[in-house]
Amino acid sequence: MSTILECKGLSHSYGQKKALDDISFTLESGRITGIFGPNGSGKTTLIKMLAGMIHDDKNAVTICGYPVGAGTRAVVSYSPDRVMYKADKQISDIMDSYEIMFDDFDKNAARQFLDEFGLDEKQHVGELSKGSAAKLQIILTMSRKASLYLLDEPFSGIDPVAAESIIRIMLKSIPDDSSLILTTHQISQVEQIIDEAMFIKDGRLILHEPVEDMRDKNGKSLTDAYLEEFR
Amino acid sequence: MPWNFDSDKPIFVQLVERLESDIVSGKYSPGEKLPTVRELAVEAAVNPNTMQKAYGELERLGLVYTQRTSGRFVTEDSKLIDRTRKTLAEKNVREFLAGMKEIGIDRDEAVRMLTGGNK
The missing domain is CATH 1.10.287 (Helix Hairpins)
Incomplete structure (x- = not known):
């Protein structure tokens, strides 16, 4: 095991409003971590800062030893909480751009996943259902051999069958020595696949614990623990 | 189909029970090669670390053994x-x-x- 990510005292404000308040945590390789919290708690801001989409002038986060920036973008594979491709693009075009942008993109792996999960590279993004567009985004994100995967709301607005496919794509492709972080409101969907849960409330990290420990020590599911904290 | 678990009990314990019962029922017969951790984690839709731990426990119990190069097998005992x-x-x-x-x-x-x- 090695340390993939170190976050020491990360804060961020939008004007007067504190979006993130002194967040510190460490992530080891080979772990799947879920970030949970109500709308507006700071999850997406946190993910965006880890991905380098929001600048952190204090360099509070290092990934594989380097401060977030151009250098870490090569080892971080990020999927935002909305469709990231234009409607008139063909899947094959998007794969071509991934190949140019990311040295670690495995086009053959992506092709196999497209085939396995019922997508065709001749299709245009605009003709895909919401579930298929979500699957495409996860396939391309996971077909990079990255050290850290950041998936912001990978299940939002999609049906349970597509959500199950997305979980399988994740489990099949995450390299043993990488780490994955996801955010979701569909907690029950990820009960079985999360190693560690982080709860965020008003921009503060109020809990960071292995999910199996919650079950073992307190006889509580992740969903129970969440409801107890935020209800 | 993902396997069903009680979310308020450790998944690890339930995985061990499920695999024990698969061995006892003959779904995996004595001496049969088992799927890899990754394959079975994907089938069950569970965390690969949890599956790894469950396999480790079955090994400790002697129900499963590892052959260094060729994988994991069900005991013939x-x-x-x-x-x-x-x-x-x-x-x-x-x-x-x-x-x-x-x-x-x-x-x-x-x-x-x-x-x-x-x-």
Whole structure:
């Protein structure tokens, strides 16, 4: 095991409003971590800062030893909480751009996943259902051999069958020595696949614990623990 | 299909029970090669670390052994498999009786019902 990510005292404000308040945590390789919290708690801001989409002038986060920036973008594979491709693009075009942008993109792996999960590279993004567009985004994100995967709301607005496919794509492709972080409101969907849960409330990290420990020590599911904290 | 688990009990324990019962029932026969951790984690839709831990526990119990180059296999020790069957059966009986007790049926009555003596 090695340390993939170190976050020491990360804060961020939008004007007067504190979006993130002194967040510190460490992530080891080979772990799947879920970030949970109500709308507006700071999850997406946190993910965006880890991905380098929001600048952190204090360099509070290092990934594989380097401060977030151009250098870490090569080892971080990020999927935002909305469709990231234009409607008139063909899947094959998007794969071509991934190949140019990311040295670690495995086009053959992506092709196999497209085939396995019922997508065709001749299709245009605009003709895909919401579930298929979500699957495409996860396939391309996971077909990079990255050290850290950041998936912001990978299940939002999609049906349970597509959500199950997305979980399988994740489990099949995450390299043993990488780490994955996801955010979701569909907690029950990820009960079985999360190693560690982080709860965020008003921009503060109020809990960071292995999910199996919650079950073992307190006889509580992740969903129970969440409801107890935020209800 | 993802395997179903109680989310308020450790998934690890439930995985071990499920795999024990798959071995006892013959779904995986003695000496058969088991799927890799990754393959089975994807099938069950569970965390690969949890699956790894469950395999480790089955190895500790002797139900599974690893051959360094070729993977994991089910034990060929039929006595151990029989003992495991008995342990699982006793657990089922305990749970059955506890469930009956909860709805106000004592052990004797439960046994009568089982053997059809209640008709």
